[in-house]
Structure formats: structure tokens, C-alpha cells
Amino acid sequence: MKDIDSYERSVAQADEALRLMVEQRCPPTPRNYAIWFTYAGGDNPTLVEAVDRAVAQAGTLTEDDASRIHDLFLAPRTDEQEMRELSVQLKGEMDGVLDMIEAARGRATDYGRELGNMSAELDGADDFSSVRAIVTTLVTATREMEQYNSELKQHLQVSRAQISELNRSLETALIESRTDPLTGITNRKGFHEKLDRLALESAQDGDGELCLLLGDIDHFKKFNDSYGHQTGDQVLKLVASCITTVVGEHGIAARFGGEEFAVLLPDTTLEQAVAIANRIRKTLMSKRLIRKSTGRELGFITMSWGVARHRAGEDPEALICRADACLYTAKRGGRNRVRSETDPETANRRAA
Helix, strand or coil: CHHHHHHHHHHHHHHHHHHHHHHCCCCCCHHHHHHHHHHHHCCCHHHHHHHHHHHHHHCCCCHHHHHHHHHHHCCCCCCCHHHHHHHHHHHHHHHHHHHHHHHHHHHHHHHHHHHHHHHHHHHHCCCHHHHHHHHHHHHHHHHHHHHHHHHHHHHHHHHHHHHHHHHHHHHHHHHHHCECCCCCCECHHHHHHHHHHHHHHHHHCCCCCEEEEEEEECCHHHHHHHHCHHHHHHHHHHHHHHHHHHHCCCCEEEEEECCEEEEEEECCCHHHHHHHHHHHHHHHHCCCEECCCCCCEEECCCEEEEEEECCCCCCHHHHHHHHHHHHHHHHHCCCCCEEECCCHHHHHHHHC
């Protein structure tokens, strides 16, 4: 009965998603369907709020808004298949070592028992030939034990080397799984893990301040279409470099998805965070883009930023949603600007 109820709910949710897509005149792409199916289910209130806000401002869910919302709430964080495989290999090596150690313990027990038996035989021996036979047996058993220990040592050395190599590979895979391969900064998964940790630390520390900057490169799709993805990749690298230069070790820069970036700023007030966002924006504007192959000037890149402060006991996703709302206000307000949750226009949009 439960399976039937679940099936019927899924079908109803799918029907509602298709109805909403027709109503909003959204192209029937897998990305749009995923958004509206999740929206219809109502299980992700932050996504629902983001969709409602986008539709209220534009009258429909635009392609840019759909891409942003999908990256923000539905995109998978990472594929950890490689780490799972390495973990299985590491466990296999550790199990092998434990088996060898257990076998060595059994062998040592047998050897000790054999020594005890021969000691008893020596006590009862009454002639030289009997003693000689017992000693010969003892020497043979001792040599076999020495040979076994030597082989065990070699096996353990090999296993130790293999475990060390697997540990290094696992550490590398762990770092790579949390690093954006293009820009070299933290990726979406790494960002979420650090946000969760910092939010918990902020909650535990009553006076802790934690702010989030969410930024988006203005008109990046148009730039990509005009100059090509290779040039677009160089722009993404430039943006990441500017952010890390301004933020330094004080904050955590991340590529959140596509042309969207995030910065976590612990021990930072909202006013300080707004100033940092503006510094990033101005630093990026000072960089003139020149195509090396032709020497042609491509102008400069601008970014819009939203800034929000973590509230005590708040779910991290709610912080992301509020920063995204501020970013949305900045883009709708003309782009190339910073908007925080305390700005009147942001507050008015949220109230509406």
C-alpha cells in the first residue's frame, strides 16, 4: 500500500511539474523538469523561494535563472567513486596485515607449545641419543620460526609501502574531489563542507561572525558566445585569482558552479564583508582583457555580489538562499554592484 501511495504521489508531482512548465512557458529540458519537479514536491523550501522570487521579478523562469537555481540547489556536488575504490583497496591491505599478524600469533603459540613439549621431554631423557634428537628437533623448529619471521617481515614491509601509497592516493583524491580543476580553488562540495563546519563553529561561539559572499560574472554567457569557451576559461581563472588575492588567508574562495563564485568570511561583520566584495569587484574591473594571440582588447569583466550574515541556529542552506536573493537584487538592479541583506531594496524585494 505504501508503494502505491508513493507512486501516486510521484505521478501527481510530475503532473504538477509539467503543468507549471507549460504555465511558465519553460522549455521541456531535463534541467527545467528537475527544478519544477522539486518545486512541486515542496520539500526544498529554499528552492521554492528562489523560483518564486525569480518568477516575480521576470514574469517567468528565464534560462539564466534556471541555470543559476539548478547549480545552486540541484547540481551534484562531486563523484566520489575513486575515493570509494581507494578506501576499499586500503581496507583490503589493512585486513591482509591483520590476517598476517593473526597468523603470526598462531605460529608463535604453536612454537611456544612445541618448546614446552620438548622441555618436558628433556626432563625425562636419560641418554645422549635422546637428548640429541630433542635438540635437533628444537634447532629445526627454531630455524623454521626464524624463516617464518623473516618472510613475515618482508610481507609487512611490502604491505606498509602499499598502505602508504594508498594513503597518499586517498589524500590526493580527497583534495581533488574538493578542488575545482579549472581554477584551483575550492569546488561546490568543498564549499558546502566548510560552510557546515564554520556555521557550527559560529553557533557554538556566541560572538562568532560568519558572512557569505555570492558572486556572478555579469553577461558571461554572452562573453563566452562572442570569444569562445577557451577565452571564457581564462576569465574564470582570472576571477578566481582576483578573489583569492583580495581575500587571502582570511576567507575561503570557492567556485560555486558555472560563472558563480562564493566566499566564506569567518570573524567578519556584514559591513566588512560588503567592503571585501566591493574590493574584489573593483580589482577585477581594473584588469584589462587582451587576447594574446591577436593582441585585441576584449574590455573588462564585472561581477555582481550578494552578501548575507549567518544567523544563530540557521540552516546553512538558508544563508545561501539569502545571499542568492541579494545577488539577484544586484543583477536586477543593473549588475556590477554589491547588495547586502540590510540594503532597503533587498529588504523590500524580500518583503514583497
